Amino acid sequence: MNAMTQLRVVRVILAIGALLRGIAWGLGAAFTLFAGAALIDLATPLSLDTRHLILAVAVVSAVSVGASMCWRDRGVLSLERVAMWIEERLPSLEYTLVTAVETGNVSYVAGVKTDRWRPIAIRRSGRALRTPLVVSVAAFAILLILPGGAVARMTLPHAGDSIERASVGGRSTASRLTPMIADVVPPRYTGEKPTSVDEPRDVRAIVGSALTISGRGDAKGIVARMGKDSVAATQRGDRWSIAMSVSTKAFAIRLTDRSFERIVAVEPVIDASPSVVLSAPAHDSVLRTPKGRIPLAANATDDFGVVSASFEYIVSSGEGETFKFKSGVIGSQKPTGKSVSLSSALSIDSLELKAGDIVHVRAVARDANDVSGPGIGVSETRTIRIARADEYDSVAVDAAGPADAEKSVISERMLIILAEALEKRRPSLRRDTLVGESRRIASDQKKLRRTVGDVVFTRLGGDPSGEEHTGEESPTRAKTMEEMLARADSATNQSSDPIDFEGGESPVVAVNKPLLEAYNAMWSASTELEIGEPGRALPHMRRALELIEKARKAERIYLRGAPPAVVIDVSRARLKGKDKGSASTRRALSAADSAAHSRLIRFANIVDLVQRDQKSAIDSLLVLRIDALADEPSFASALSDAADAMRRGRANEASIALARARRTLAGAPVARDSLARWSIVP
C-alpha cells in the first residue's frame, strides 16, 4: 500500500472517530436530560405538555450537540489537514507528505514507511471517544436504575400514563384515587379512536362510549357513586378499575377510598342529527298542469357520517274538511362519508295529480348512530301545488259569521226522508191523509226555504226578510231564478263593474248561485208537496240538497293570510256595555195607529150609510177625504173617486173605488199559510 492510499485510510479512521464522538456527545446530552427530568418527575409529577417539551428538547439537544461536534471536526475530511496531522506526529517525514498531496507528485513519498500511521489514528480516535462515552454511559445507567415507567413517561409521553408513574416512598395510607386515569372508548359507529385522560375532573364523551376509570392498587373499598347508584371497583392486575357507559344525561361520579374522595364530572356529547339542505326546488311553486319532472337536489352533512338519504313526498288532495293523502320515498341512497350530495327527480305524471293537489317534498338523511339514534335530519319542505282551473278568475270570499239560524227548521235531508217515507206509504193512505201529511212537509220546506232566502239576501246586502215575507202571492216575489239573480245583482250594485263579470253575472251572484238555485228548487218542491205529490217533489228536494252541499263547500274559501277580523265587544260580552239587551233578536211591536183605526171605523159607517142616504154618504166621504189628505193621499184619492162616481150615479165605479180605499187603509193583504187558489184539491 503506497503512502497516498494509507493517507486516505487514516482520513477515514479519523472521520469515523469524529462522527462517533459527535453521536456520543449527542446521546450523552439526551440521556442526561432524560435522567434529570425523570428524577424531577419522580419527585413532582410533570405534566404531559412539559414532558412533550422535554422530549423535544432532548431530541434537539442530541442532534445539535452531535452536529456541532461533527462540524468542529470537519477538518478530517481534508487530505492536506490529515497529511499535516501525520507530519506533526512524524517529523521525520520533513513535509514530503504535505508536498506530495499539494503537488500530486507521489514520487516525494516513494519509499516512505507508512506502517505507524493507522495505529496513531486509531488511538487518537479512541481517546476522543472516551469522555463522551463515559458521560453517555453514566446517564444511561441512571436511566436504567430509575423505577419502571419513569423513563417511558419521558421518552414516550402520552395521555393516560400518569398511572404508570412510579411513586417515591409510597405509603399504604395514601389515597389510591391518585394517580387515576379515565379511558374513553367511543361507539364503534363513530370511527373515533379511544382516548385517555390523566387525573380526570371533567370527561366529555360521545353518548354510548365505554368509560373506564382506573388507578393503582387494590380495588377493595373503592366505590363509585352516581346519584343513587353505586358501583364497586374491580381488580385488574395491580390496578383497580370501574367501567360504565355514558348516557344522554350528564352525571357526576363520586369516587371514595376510605376517607379519600374524588369527583369526576361526565358530560355526554350528543351525536348531532344530519343537517340537510334542500337546494332544488328552491321555492314553493304552483304548476298550471300536472305534467313534467321536477329535479330534486339536497346536501346532507353529519358529524360522524351519513348512512342513508332519500327524498320523501306527501300528496294531499281535497279541500275544506276532506283531505286524502298518499306518500312515498324516491332517490334513496346509502352513501358513506360525512357529506353527501343527493339528487333525483319527481315525476309529476306518475303521481297522477289533480287540480288543487299539493305535493310536499323534503330530503331526509340518517346517521349511523346505533346507540341513541339513528339521528334523522330533514330539510325544509317545499310545496308544489297544482292550480285549479278556475282559481285565476274566481273570487275569494271572506267567511262571514253564520246567520242566526232558526233552530226549528228541519234539514233538507230530513225532509227528503220524510217525503220518501210518505211516498212509500202513499198506496195505503187516503187522499186527504196524504195531502195533510204532504202539506206539513211543505210547511217545513217553506221554513227552510225562507232561511235559505234570508242567508242569500243577507249576503247580498238586502233585507233578510224582504224576499219571502212579502207573501206567497205578492206580485213583487221573484218567480224565476233569473229574476232573483237579476234582483240580487241589482241589490249589490256591482254589475256595472266589468272586471268582476264572469259569464255575464257578477261575482257575488256567481258565488251565491248554488243557494239561489236551491231556493228555487225548494220552491218547486213545496209546490208539489202542497198538492199532495211528494213523489214529484222529491227530485226538486234532492236537487236542493245537492246545491246546499255545493254552497257549503263554496263557503269554505278563505283569503290566505287574511281571515275575517271579528272584533269582540268585551264590555258587551260582560254585560257591562251600553247595549242593555238583545234588541237584534226581537222586533218591537209597531205603535198602534189610532188615526187609521178611527178612519177605518168612519169609513165603515159611511159604507153603511150609502144604502140609506147616498147624499149624506157623499158628504161624509168628502169630509173624510179632507181629513186624510195630509197623511194618506192614496186613501184620499180613492175616496174622491168614489164620491165622484156616486154623484154621477155610477154604482159599479163607486164600488171599485170604495174597495180600493178600503185596501189602501187596511194595508197589504196578510199572507196566510193555505192552499193556493188553483189547487185541484176539493
Added chain:
Amino acid sequence: MTTEFVFATAQYDSGDWDSAPLLPANIIDTIARYTEITVAPTGAIVPLGDDRMLRYPLIYMTGHLPVRFSDAERRNVKRFVERGGLLFIDDHNHDVDGTFHKTATEEIARTVAPLAELPNNHPLYSAFFKFDGPPTTAHELNGWGDNLVHKHLMAVERNGRIGVLYSSKDYSSEWNYHPDSKRFLSVDNTKFAVNLVVYALTA
C-alpha cells in the same frame, strides 16, 4: 308592552294554518264572558318563524295539511317552550292516522320532546272550570275522522308545566263559529278554552 291577554294564532309555512278563522274571536268572547282577564278584542296572527311569537303566553295552532317547521320555526318553538309558553296544537282532521297528526307529533318530538298522555286529573282540567278530562267534541261523537273518542290530550311538560298541548279532538271545528251563535247552545262548548287560557297565564 301590553298587559292584556292577546289570543295568538300560529302561522306556519306549511299547511293551512288559517283553517279555523272564527275560533279566536269565539275564544276571546268566552274569556270576556267568564273571566275578568283583560283581554284584547281581537286576536293576533303570529308567524312562528318570527321572534315576536315569544311575546305571547299561549299560541294556538291548527290545520289539516302536513306540518313541516322551517329551521326558524323550529328554533322559535323550542325557545318558546323553554321560556314557559304554552303551544296548543289541535288536529283539525281529528284523525290519528292523518298526516297532520303524524307530521305535527313528529315535529314536536324533534323540536321539543315526544308527546305523552296528559292525565285527566291534571291541573289544566281544574284551572277554572272543573272537567273530568278533555271535553268531547261533536266531531268525535259523530264518528268523523278516526272514529275515536279520545280519552286524553297529549302534552310535553317542562319544569312541571305544560309546554306543548296536543289535541286530536278537533276543537278547531267545535269552536269555529261566530260568538253570537253561542246563544243557541244550551251548554257553551268553549268553556274548556277558559281553562287553557287561565292555565297558560297562571301555571
